[in-house]
Amino acid sequence: MAGLRIVIADDHPLFRDALRLTVTRDYPDAEIAEAQSFDTLRAQLEAAPETDLVLLDLRMPGMQGLSGLLFMRAAFAAVPVAIISAEDQHDIVRRAIELGAVGYIAKSTGADGIRKALSALLSGGAWIPGGVEANTPRNGVPATRLARLTPQQIRVLMMLSEGSPNKKIARALSVSEATVKAHVSAILEKLGVENRTQAVVLAREIAALPESSKT
DSSP states (O other), X not given: OTTXXXXXXXXXXXXXXXXXXXXXXXXXXXXXXXXXXXXXXXXXXXXXXXXXXXXXXXXXTTOTTHHXXXXXXXXXXXXXXXXXXXXXXXXXXXXXXXXXOSEEEETTSOHHHHHHHHHHHHTTOOBOOTTOOTTSOOSSSOGGGGGGSXXXXXXXXXXXXXXXXXXXXXXXXXOOHHHHHHHHHHHHHHHTOSSHHHHHHHHHHHHOOOSSOXX
C-alpha cells in the first residue's frame, strides 16, 4: 500500500524489531514509526495524524492500562488503534473493543497470524481472537461512561488515578488549578459519581489489567 504509515508502540525493543520485520514482509514500502512510551506515541501522532494504524501494547510506560487506549481514541479519533499485548484474557479483549480498539492481537500469535490480522485491519476490518464474543455484555461498570470524557478530562482522570493533587495536575497540563477543578467537576457529572474517590475507583475498575502479568 503506497503511503502506508504504521506506529508500533511497545517498550520492548526486541519485540518492536520483530514486529517491524513482520510488517515489512507484506508492506515493504510502509513507513513504520516506533514509540517506547505513551508520551512518545502522543508526540508521534501529533506530528503525523494521518497514521493508518497504531499497534499498541497495554503495558507501556504512561499507559495505565486501558485508560491510555481511551485517551488515544478520544484524542486521535481518526487513527485506528489495535492492541497487541501479552494479555489474552477474554474480558480484557472485550473491554478494549468496547473502548474503541479496532482489533486485538495476542503477542503469542505467530508471524502468519499477525500478518493475517494486519491484512484485515489495514483493509478496514476488525480482528478479534477466536473464542471472544466482542458484543457479549459484561457485568460491572459500562465502559461507555469513560467514553463521555474529553481527552483533557481523561488525562486529568488518569492523573487522579495516580494520586496526583490538583496543583500537580495543573503544572503537568500547564493550566490553572481552577481549570483542573472545572475538569474534575465535569468528570464527576459525566461519570455519575459524587466525588473524586469514586471517579478513580470507577476508572480503575474499567481500565485495570491483571497484576500477574507484566509483559
